[in-house]
Amino acid sequence: MPEANRTLVMTGATGGIGFEAAREVLRRSPETHLVVLAREASALRALPRLREISPHVTAVPADLAGKASVGTAAARVEDLLEAGELPPLRGILCNAGVHLSDALHSSEDGYELTFAVNVLATHLLLRRLHLHLRAPARVVVTVSDAHFGDLRHTGGIMPAPLWKDPESLFRPGAYPRSHRVRSGGRRAYTTSKLAAIHLVHEWARRLPGGTDILAYNPSLVTGTGLAREMGGSAQFAMRWLVPVFGATPLVDTPPAAGRKLADVVLGRVSAPTGSYIHRTRTMRSSAESYDADRERALWEWLERQT
Template identity: 60%
Template sequence: MTGATSGIGREAAAELLRRDAQLHLVMLARGATGRVTLTELQSIRSDVTLVETDLASAASVRAAAETVRRRLDSGDLPPLGGIVGNAGVSFNDAQRSTPDGYETTFAVNVLANHMLLGELAPGLTSPARIVITVSDTHFGDLKHGGGLFKLRWSDPDVLARPGAFPRPGASSAGRSAYATSKLAAIYLVHEWARRLPDGVDIGQAPDGVDIVAYNPALVPGTGLSRDGGLTRIFMRYVTRPLAATPLLDSVPAAGRRLADVILGGATAPTGSYIDRTRAVRSSEESYDPDRERALWEYAERLRTSAAI
């Protein structure tokens, strides 16, 4: 599981340990933060392992996956029963670069997820579920995100590089990068759902593995607005007053819902978009087989090459 050190991921991790006595949680997280969370979670149950990982570094992601595989093969970890890609970043610009030269939002929210799945999915033990946390900002409309998140799809190689959006130093570009990366994550879920049953191009992943996208909706207090600007104003003055109503979830409630999805409580066909508690259609733009295939092939070339 990535993204288990804060927000809904931290709540979900604790829920998983409380609910499933057979579960051993492997966190992929950065050093100091990961070690603090490891201690906190082990106070619930000792079956927690930390593998230090920087999701913005392809070398670090590869090394983490290799560590997990090695420990699975040695029996140091129990069989791999699921993968949760919950980590995500957003910034007030779209011009930050990873050590590999990729735009950080796209690298963490999209490429790191694909790399982890490509490296680990063949080792899953059926039945298993893969969950990727997405966002309803991928609609890019007024209803979802107050109209602050504008989509701008382009060739994956363009989106993966700094400066893909107009005025890349502006906060509007940062919001576009975030929303577009979440659209890309849904594309990957759709394409992985097509490829998982027969193992096409991904190794011999077993039957009985499904993959779903989980949308927690807007959840005040997750840190999405930490870079300030219009997003912070929207979260503070528009969504925060609604947190106590059925329209939005608190961080603990969203974490419990994520745990439900991970444990299979939300019944949904593979490839589904689960909005809080139920499978619904994602945006019309999110159903595009040509984009889905092109993005998967681009991310797969990067995964299997020395370029990232």
């Protein structure tokens, strides 16, 4: 096993496509030192299997629903980098995400929980670590084609995003009937994924040359566990209908999706900074996702939270 000469920091590495992507990165890039940010219980389950592939794996405790926890985790990574205990930081993969059954759950800081994990935690982590990235570097944020919110992309299961000012979106109860599965939980999810693409666009304008940031959409993947809290027809579809298409090009298993995500992280997929990658190719995200005024307003609001 060669010595590690690059560090990749990753969230969402302990299950689903993130775990498969982490394993694939370690197999194909033995010079990578993987830093997993996760809750301790989740890390304890995943680390032995990751270390079967490579000894270059470090776990840093983090609860992405809490600003203090994200800050502490980022500070720990900074300390390890500056002490030379980790090789230069060349990549960040923000893969963690939640999908809840309503839009009323609060984080410990009072933010709506979907937005706290899917958007705010990503920004806080990048805000702390981007200065440590050494070019050539790549940042990848996992998003979803659910942000289109149309029949073609979601089969009618997911509602369209409902954009508001960030102050409203990050508060519980932002939507009419926020207590309902579709109009609350699913709408918060689609809107948070739209917000994540907005965030990628704004970061792309601000990161220096040699550091790229990309939005990655895995599309439909069976067996990830993301639908557990979705409820209703979406949970039924993800459990029973989507697996029927698992043998077709329309749907991936977690290992297949993990390999594609690893391709993006490792630079095997070429794309300009700020791009939206659908599975294996670069394409445009929704027309609504290209709005410089929204992107700037979201950035400014997030900056005030730091």
